[in-house]
Structure formats: C-alpha cells, structure tokens
Amino acid sequence: MTEQGVRWTAEQVLALAPDAASRKAGSKLGVAGPWSGTGSGEGTVWGLCKGSGSRPYQTVVDLAGATGPGYKCSCPSRKFPCKHALGLLLLWAGDEDAVPAGERPPDWAGQWLAGRHGREKAKKTREEGGAAGGTADPEAVRRRAERRAERVTAGATELEQRLADLLRGGLAAAEQTGYGWWEETAARMVDAQAPGLAARVRELGAVPASGAGWPARLLEECALLHLLDQGWLRRAGLPDALAATVRSRIGLPAAPDGPPLRDRWLVLAQYDVVDPKLTTRRIWLHGAGSGRTRQVLSYGAAGRAPELSLPVGLALEAELTTYPGGGRARAALGERFTAPAPAAFRPPGTTTAEAAARYGEALRDDPWLESVPVTLDRVIPVPDGDRWQLADADTALPLTGPARSRPGLWRLVALSGGAPVTVFGECGHRGFTPLTAWPEGTGEAVPLC
Secondary structure: OOOOOOOOOHHHHHOOOOOHHHHHHHHHOOOOOOEEEEEEEOOEEEEEEOOOOOOOEEEEEEOOOOOOOEEEEOOOOOOOOOHHHHHHHHHHHHOOOOOOOOOOOOHHHHHHHHHHHHHHHHHHHHHHHHHHHOOOOHHHHHHHHHHHHHHHHHHHHHHHHHHHHHHHHOOOHHHHHOHHHHHHHHHHHHHOOOHHHHHHHHHHHOOOOOOOOHHHHHHHHHHHHHHHHHHHHOHHHOOHHHHHHHHHHHOOOOOOOOOOEEEEEEEEEEEEEEOOOEEEEEEEEEEOOOOOEEEEEEEEEOOOOOOOOOOOOEEEEEEEEEOOOOOOOEEEEEEEOOOOEEOOOOOOOEOHHHHHHHHHHHHHHOOOOOEEEEEEEEEEEEEEOOEEEEEOOOOEEEEOHHHHHOHHHHHHHHHHOOOOEEEEEEEEOOEEEEEEEEEOOOOOOEEOO
C-alpha cells in the first residue's frame, strides 16, 4: 500500500480516539508548540513531543499497515492511540508546514515500522499456511462439535423448563425473585457452552422492576428466548440460512464463508461496546461498487482498545468475506490493497418509512435482529416532548434512549440547524441510533458516536 496523498480531517482523526478524555487531551496537543522533529513519508507520520520529563516522547503512526493504522509512543499510556499520537495526527491533518511530507523516517521510527511490518507479514504467512495445510483432524473436529451440540441441547432443554416454571408462577413473581435467579440460570447456560443464551438470560434479569410496562417487555423477551431455544432443538428442519443464524445466536463459532468481495469500502461508522471482560469495536463499511453495507468486528481484552481502527469518512480498497446466517451483515476484513483515504461518495439514502420496512423484512430471516444499517436522506432532528426524532417529508423515526443521552445528538442538531441532513445509523424496534451525518452540499462525514 502507498502513502495517501490527501491528509485526513480533524474529525477523522478524532474518530480514532478511544474515549472522550483522549479526544480532549489529543486536541490540546494538535498544535506546533510541543512538537519537534516532525515529518511524514512512506505512509508514516512521526514527531517528538515535549512532556514533563527531560526527554521528549517519540511518537510514530503507521497509516498504511495491513491491519489498519498503528501507533507507537514512548509515553507510559496504555491507550491506543494515546493523546500524543492523536495530537500528532491532528497537527499533520491541519498544518502541512508543521509536518512536512516526503521525508524518510528517523531510525527510531524506522525500527518500529520494520518490526510491525515483519509481524504482519509473518501473521499472513501463518494464516495462509494454516488454510492450506488443513492439519486439524476432521474426525476429531466432528466429535468435538457433536459433544458441544449435546451440551447445548441439554442447556436449551433446561432453559425451556425454567421459562415454563417462570410463566406458570406468574411474571409478577420475577420482581420478588431478584437478579440471583437469572444469574444462576445464565451460569447454567455457560456450563452448557451456549454463551448466546447466557447473555440473553442476563439481559432478562434487568427487565423486572425497570419501569412502567416491564411485565410486557419481559414477556416479549421471554418469547424471543423461547423461539431461540426451539430453533436450536428443531434446527434439523430449518432452512440452512436460518439454521446458521440460530447457531450464531446460540454462540457457536463460525468462520466466514463464500468468495471474498473486493470493493472500495467507505468507513461509515465506528464505535465500541464495553463490558467488564471485553471491548467490542463495531465498524460499518459500505461498498462503492457493490452497494452492500457490512459490519466488521474487532475485539480487545478488558481495558485495552481493539487493534483494528478505521477513520470514519475514509475509504479503502479491500476484500470482505461474509459470515453465514440469514439477515446478518457481519463480515471479515481480508486483504487490503490501499490505505484509507478521503472519499467523496456516500451510501444512497432512503425515507424513514422505508427504513422501518427494511427492519421488518430483515426480521423474517433473523427474528432476534436488534437493528439494520440504514442511511436516511434529508431528515431533520426535531423534539417530540422530552424525546427526539428524525423527520422527513412523510413521517419520522424516534431516536433510541442511548442516542438521546449522547453528546452526538447535540452535534447532529447543530449540524442540521433546522436544515435537512443525511444520517447513517441503526434502525430497530427501539428506534433509530444515528452514528454519522453528512450536511447538505458537502461530502465530509461527521461522526456522532
């Protein structure tokens, strides 16, 4: 991959920040004052940042790595990218004179780059060798899969009985039972090697006494859980795509299948979902040629950001391979042929009514689907009592609760100023979650999450 000729925008740089504190601290370092020895070349940006010690921090960013942008800084921060890397990128994005192009990396930056590219090449070689070698014993793999299927079946059968007991005793009793019953049931599903069932049971435990109408919400979620149980127990009679969806929802591992799709992929949105054990980064991509929208997932252990990071609004030429399952948009990012670079195109928009209809259609293939990716064309954020919605000429979509509590809502309101905007986000049964917006008359994407 070659160095991109056009520098990123400040919004695209800040979209890489692991949290709000890093964005704020990085913004303060995006000026020339604390920097020296800066330069860019060969897909790399580097510089020395004055800190509290006698020696400046050595900071280098690899913009063209095979696994996405990479960062190295001699500071003690465990965040990736750290505030110094963000500040350096902001300086590079906004001041060409402060970070001159066409330079060769200094030795300390070149050594790290050589090591990183060497590790990427070795990883690719191992993956290709593993795919070609096929060293796993097929019979042993089959036996392990059968044993796990038996455990999952036992767990699903037990869960069906527990749900029946809950309904027989009345949902009102769930408020008195407390969270312990749900946690114990979830632990039983973990023992049955069905993490998807365990996660759904834990979510159910938070519904009782959660506000007006909680019994109806609990009944709805219990029904979906019962449907997933029955889907597993009767999977032999399901269509292949729906059976693959059930296996995925249960939590069984699956590999991407089918031919890879090479396209120029626009980074629509990137955001993290954090729990005590794992950080999941969700990246939405849209293909310029195929017109398809796909989601790539990347994971990081507790307290560490996932390795993959792609700036919103940039595009890269790469291959994606989808995972099995009906109605799902998850894909694996394969070989990349170009570094992320600014792009003027955007996904075609639709109406709010059509967005709701798309979600309804997707539920036929995946009844447990929370939302679908949608780009709304010419919508205006408007208040609706103490809530907000996105309205077009015909109807409106309410914003989800999490969307109403994020600073991105006010960024969207300010960006619109009462005028129509194009908004990409996720549309589901709880409403619409805006993730990225484009103001009228410009191709620059503005992240909202």
